[in-house]
Amino acid sequence: QVHLVQSGGGLVQAGGSMTLSCAASGRTFSTYAVGWFRQAPGKERGFVGGVSWNGLSAKYADAVKGRFTVSRDNARNTWYLQMTSLKPEDTAVYYCAADPRGTNYLATEPGYWGQGTQVTVSS
Numbered sequence: 001q002v003h004l005v006q007s008g009g010g011l012v013q014a015g016g017s018m019t020l021s022c023a024a025s026g027r028t029f030s031t032y033a034v035g036w037f038r039q040a041p042g043k044e045r046g047f048v049g050g051v052s053w054n055g056l057s058a059k060y061a062d063a064v065k066g067r068f069t070v071s072r073d074n075a076r077n078t079w080y081l082q083m084t085s086l087k088p089e090d091t092a093v094y095y096c097a098a099d100p101r102g103t104n105y106l107a108t109e110p111g112y113w114g115q116g117t118q119v120t121v122s123s
Helices: 103-108
Strands: 003-007 010-013 018-025 033-039 046-051 058-060 068-073 078-083 092-099 117-122
Touching: 003 092, 018 033, 018 092, 018 117, 033 068, 033 078, 033 103, 046 068, 046 078, 046 103, 058 068, 058 103, 078 092, 092 103
Parallel strands: 010 117
Antiparallel strands: 003 018, 018 078, 033 046, 033 092, 046 058, 068 078, 092 117
């Protein structure tokens, strides 16, 4: 059975940094595109960023470009979302995601989801 277990999250001040982790089990995700989504209160869940299986191709939402970075450690079957220069509008529940078909499918209809973790950025 596949599990994506997230860690990290919590409360951070505006301008601060935070890293989320997503550890996969039950399947090797080294050939999958992996990434992150988020859902703010009253809004739909949206794509944040993702990388290809080898990390050479990346996609990011305009709102986080230059501030957020998705990275992966295939040996650990784990990927990360490094968030810097956080803003109050980054407050959301963050979900890790994965898909074997590449970053385009990852960004629209990923096949695997994590459980979600709250990130709150205070002003």
